[in-house]
Amino acid sequence: IKVARGFGDLSENSEYDEAKNEQGKLYSRIAELEEILQHVVIVDESNAPTNVVTIGCRVVVADASGREMPAYKIVGSQEADPMHGIISEESPFGRALLGTKEGDTVTVEAPRGAIVYTVKKIER
The missing domain is CATH 3.10.50.30 (Transcription elongation factor, GreA/GreB, C-terminal domain)
Known part of the structure; x- marks a missing residue:
């Protein structure tokens, strides 16, 4: 995102938009994994x-x-x-x-x- 901001005006910056979308996907996956880990059951x-x-x-x-x-x-x-x-x-x-x-x-x-x-x- 930091690199994409350097490409200029954010309203017309497709690199910035793509970086923000990717960040959103990563945050979503992190939340999903945290939810899984909170409910994990170890089977002996x-x-x-x-x-x-x-x-x-x-x-x-x-x-x-x-x-x-x-x-x-x-x-x-x-x-x-x-x-x-x-x-x-x-x-x-x-x-x-x-x-x-x-x-x-x-x-x-x-x-x-x-x-x-x-x-x-x-x-x-």
Whole structure:
């Protein structure tokens, strides 16, 4: 902003306008990160049961035809990356899996209808 002010009249200074817009975006992102940090919850996996799906688990499921799907890791919403098999516990799939054990069957509501999965393996 300081450099952009040196380019002359602020009313016609596009560099200054762009710098101010960028500053606004940065302040907004800082506020967002501060909000996230104020509500963070640390999950202690050392006391979590190993036979139940909880946050931090890797889960292998099979569809109704018995075909195994790739392993999914259940995480908090800020860490989710569905393209890499990292699923939020707040997603319909993650919510359905939480609390299940190996052999349990879950039904996930999807846009094309209900899909049934069987939990095959739970890993920590």
